[in-house]
Amino acid sequence: MSTLFPKLSSSQQRFLRDLFPGSGALLAPEELVGFAGDASQKQALPGAVVRPVEEAQLRELLRWAHLERVPVYARARATNKVGQTVPVRGGVVVSFLRMNRVLDIDPQDFVAVVQPGVVTAQFQQELESRGLFYPPDPASVKISTLGGNVATCAGGMRALKYGVTRDHLLGLRAVLPGGEVLALGSRCHKDVSGLDLTRLLAGSAGTLALFSELTLKLLPRPETSASALVGFAGFPDALEAAAAVFHAGLLPAALEFMDSVTLEALAAEFGRHDDAEQYSWLREAGAALLFRLDGSRAAVDAEMQTLERAVSRGKPVFLESATGADEEPLWEVRRAISPSLFHLAPDKSGEDVAVPRGRVLEAVQGLHAIGRELGLRTACFGHLGDGNLHANILFDRARGQAEAARQAKSKLFGLVLSLGGTLTGEHGIGLSKKEWMADQIGPAEMDVMQRLKAVFDPHGIMNPGKEWA
Amino acid sequence: MSRDKDERGPECILCGKCLSACPLVEATGQEELAPRSKVRLADFLQEQPGTLDEQDAARLASLCLGCGRCARVCAQGLEPARTVAGLRAAHPGWRQWLWKQWIDRASTLWPLARRSGGMLDRAPLRSLARRPEPGRLGLLLKSLQGLDRCPMRAYVSLREAPEPMEVLARSGVDAQAPDVAGGWPGPSIQSGADLAQGVLLFSGCAGQHLRPEWDAKARSLLVALGWRRTHAEFACCGSTLGTAGLLAEQHTARERNLEIWRAGGRGLVVAYCASCLNGLWAYVQEPELFVDGREAALWRERVVPLARLLKFGRFMVSDDAPEVAGYHRPCHVCGADHDAALLRTVLGSRLRELPDRCCGFGGPLRLADPALADAVARRRVADLAGLPQVLTGCTACALQLAASAPEQTTTGHWLDIFS
Structure with a gap:
């Protein structure tokens, strides 16, 4: 068999087969191929895949991997965009798809306890029928898992009002290399005992520990919500409208923006749908904003009126509002953006940079200027309300544009950091941004991070090749 | 889109949407069975020839239900089930x-x-x-399922129906003949009143051989609607053959069915199985089967679900009808679900539409790994708890549900409830 597949020794393979019986361990090359990549489109083949169903297996696995110095990579739906799940140094991929049970939903404590493999949208649906609410909603909400969301501290569209995943994580059980289990946090909504290791692990991207259980904070479900999709002639108009909304005293649950190139990609996507006529506005607007308000019915009705008055400052060319179930088609437009960009170019580099909220216009205009300079198209969309932009560099590898795209990415990061921004608001550093990490994080800070990493994972077996190691 | 991109065709971007759509992944938690993994495996076989055991790779690729759900969520427009069929077809040992x-x-x-x-x-x-x-594969697979269950008792009768011309108009079927300068081979093309005269009933394998009572009911309903029925010896629709990678047999079946349609003046072909309809409509993906694009479009327009015509009737439900009847939506419903619309009209508040899940029939997966198909079927069965009756609009689903439903739940094609 080819050396493409990093081999584990026969005794290592036997260990895995014994610990994960039946279809719980995969060692055959053809079965491993599907576990090589994620939505970053980067790929590397693992030596094995295991599928735990309980924490005891994770403990035993990490005890063994720690002793044997075998790399371990956590994976659920592999929707990550920076290669966090790619097993670049062989070893064992841990698939969490079979640890997918909701263990407890407690409407008195406003707490849920879940295994990492639960799909976020399915969890939210289950809560809805009980009058409860878990706000984080990354664009991948229907296809990504709570474990993955915690591992990457996923943000999402409601982050503007409700915060990111970390803000809804009360505690977790984390298995360390060596097999020790940390029971962190509690079911209390306030808890300042000791160092906040819970928040440290949220966003650690599998570099410190594997999670076996997550304790999540819940909220009462808002009585209703309403959304408005508003098209403008250009981006400055859209920004003026957004500023007017905040000035009017509104804090939307979400505020997303789309620039003209993004709208062009969406027009190509929805133009092939049966109901294409509904989306003809995509061709007319040069920018769009998508708002969601939530709360009591009376408050949302009143706020929507205020919002519609406020956005008129930007002279909208299109406005559609909807409430309840009718909002979904509006949000489907937003969720369709990322894949739709492939209508414009076969390859894209999507960077989820963030800038201080007052610097968004400079960031978007700067990205387009970089694209013009290098002869590439660029598209920008994202979470206007919190300054988190999805800056996309569109290119065609087959036409030799990969190097120009790489230069554009580098210039974008330089621009963002000069504006006081960050390389990543949501996706993480992973493989894709590793070489720029030192531009943002200084040597002293990096040194502390590496020493922290060594405390959790002295042999560097946890997701090696990403972030710090 | 660049020229190179067009030449290469769409590629998998590994986004992971298909994992949430795939019933096999949902039932087993096995990502190697996911559409994304299969597409990746197919690419890998091309990129790295000789690095995998082709027999093993072909076996893994064969573990697909062929439900097509992944294609409906794919932003790139990929059809992983066709990729799988292509792998099966290309593999020299597959047929044997x-x-x-x-x-x-x-x-x-x-x-x-x-x-x-x-x-x-x-x-x-x-x-x-x-x-x-090989051409009878669909029939063979369906014969494995559900034939030991008692047929359902009928409790719905058609009391009144509009004239066929009115039904055509209300159902939105285009009754105009296309303007074909120079003509197409075969008899002149039916239009208007001709279309309202007779239809060709597409019985499918199950209706012809396994559950002839479905065929008999479909014929009598067409007669009651005022249509003169035309018997036709159609071949298999071809969908199971295609899924199984038996592409030559699929092509032959398609050619034969089109010849029958042409010989009948290219009139209406009425079918009562969602999977057959999907299989028949899919002919347009093989343009060389048709004289030109307009003939392909005409075929797409003139293959019609029976329920689309029937739902304009007036029905009577007898007193002994069950209080609740579940509806299982077949994976292969393409576009509007006319079966569900008919049952809503007929049964009103009695109808309970089940969560959208695959029945687990699985086509060739029934042979390749029946345990996997059963894992999918068990999830559907869990939805049936407490329901006295479950109906569907696909013959394969009907047979699968009959095989897996609990004793106290009767199952069938919706034709079963019509007297």
């Missing part, structure tokens, strides 16, 4: 492997053939099983 599975497994997978009216005559099937004809 498939028939070896049939010979080895069919007798153990066949249910006991006891029906209320006595023993089902299995002689023709046994003879087929001994000398399997």
Whole structure:
């Protein structure tokens, strides 16, 4: 068999087969191929895949991997965009798809306890029928898992009002290399005992520990919500409208923006749908904003009126509002953006940079200027309300544009950091941004991070090749 | 989009949307069975020839239900089930492997053939099983399921129906003949009143051979609607053959069915199985089957679900009808679900539409790995708890549900409830 597949020794393979019986361990090359990549489109083949169903297996696995110095990579739906799940140094991929049970939903404590493999949208649906609410909603909400969301501290569209995943994580059980289990946090909504290791692990991207259980904070479900999709002639108009909304005293649950190139990609996507006529506005607007308000019915009705008055400052060319179930088609437009960009170019580099909220216009205009300079198209969309932009560099590898795209990415990061921004608001550093990490994080800070990493994972077996190691 | 991109065709971007759509992943938690993994495996075989054991890779690729749900969520417009079929077709040992599975497994997978009216005559099937004809694969697979369950009692009757011309107008079927300068081969094309005269009933494998009562009911309903029925010896729709990678047999079946349609003046072809309809509509993906694009478009327009015509009738539901009837939406419903619309009209508040899940029939997966198909079926069965009756609009789903439903739940095609 080819050396493409990093081999584990026969005794290592036997260990895995014994610990994960039946279809719980995969060692055959053809079965491993599907576990090589994620939505970053980067790929590397693992030596094995295991599928735990309980924490005891994770403990035993990490005890063994720690002793044997075998790399371990956590994976659920592999929707990550920076290669966090790619097993670049062989070893064992841990698939969490079979640890997918909701263990407890407690409407008195406003707490849920879940295994990492639960799909976020399915969890939210289950809560809805009980009058409860878990706000984080990354664009991948229907296809990504709570474990993955915690591992990457996923943000999402409601982050503007409700915060990111970390803000809804009360505690977790984390298995360390060596097999020790940390029971962190509690079911209390306030808890300042000791160092906040819970928040440290949220966003650690599998570099410190594997999670076996997550304790999540819940909220009462808002009585209703309403959304408005508003098209403008250009981006400055859209920004003026957004500023007017905040000035009017509104804090939307979400505020997303789309620039003209993004709208062009969406027009190509929805133009092939049966109901294409509904989306003809995509061709007319040069920018769009998508708002969601939530709360009591009376408050949302009143706020929507205020919002519609406020956005008129930007002279909208299109406005559609909807409430309840009718909002979904509006949000489907937003969720369709990322894949739709492939209508414009076969390859894209999507960077989820963030800038201080007052610097968004400079960031978007700067990205387009970089694209013009290098002869590439660029598209920008994202979470206007919190300054988190999805800056996309569109290119065609087959036409030799990969190097120009790489230069554009580098210039974008330089621009963002000069504006006081960050390389990543949501996706993480992973493989894709590793070489720029030192531009943002200084040597002293990096040194502390590496020493922290060594405390959790002295042999560097946890997701090696990403972030710090 | 660049020219190079067009030449390469769409590629998988590994976004992971298909994992949430795939019933196999949902039932097993096995990502290697996901559409994304299969597409990746197919690419890998091309990129790195000789690095994988092709037999093993072909076996893994064969573990697909062929439900097509992944294609509906794919932003790139990929159809992983076709990728799988292509892998199967290209693999030199696949055909032999498939028939070896049939010979080895069919007798153990066949249910006991006891029906209320006595023993089902299995002689023709046994003879087929001994000398399997590839073109009959769909029939063979369906014969594995659900034939030992009692048929359902009828409790709905059609009281009144508009004239066929009115039905055509209300159902939105385009009755105009296309303007074909120079003409197409074959009899002149039916339009308007001709279309309202007679239809070709597409019975499908199950209606022809396994549940002839479905065919009989479809015929009598067409007569009651005022249509003069036209008997036609259609071949298999071809969908199971295609899924199984038997592409030559699929092509032959499609050609034969189109010849029958042309010989009948290219009139309406009415079918009552969602999977057959999907299979028939899919002919347009093979443009060389047609004289030109307009003929392909006409075929797409003139293959019509029976429920689309029937739902304009007035029905009577007898007093002894069950209080609740569940509806299982077949994976292969393409576009509007006319079966569901008909049942909503007929049963009103009695109808309960089940969560959208695959029944687990699985086509060739029934042979390749029946345990996997059963894992999918068990999830559907869990939804049936407490329901006295479950209806569907696909013959394969109907047979699968009959095989897996709990004792207290009767299952069937919606045709079963019509007297």
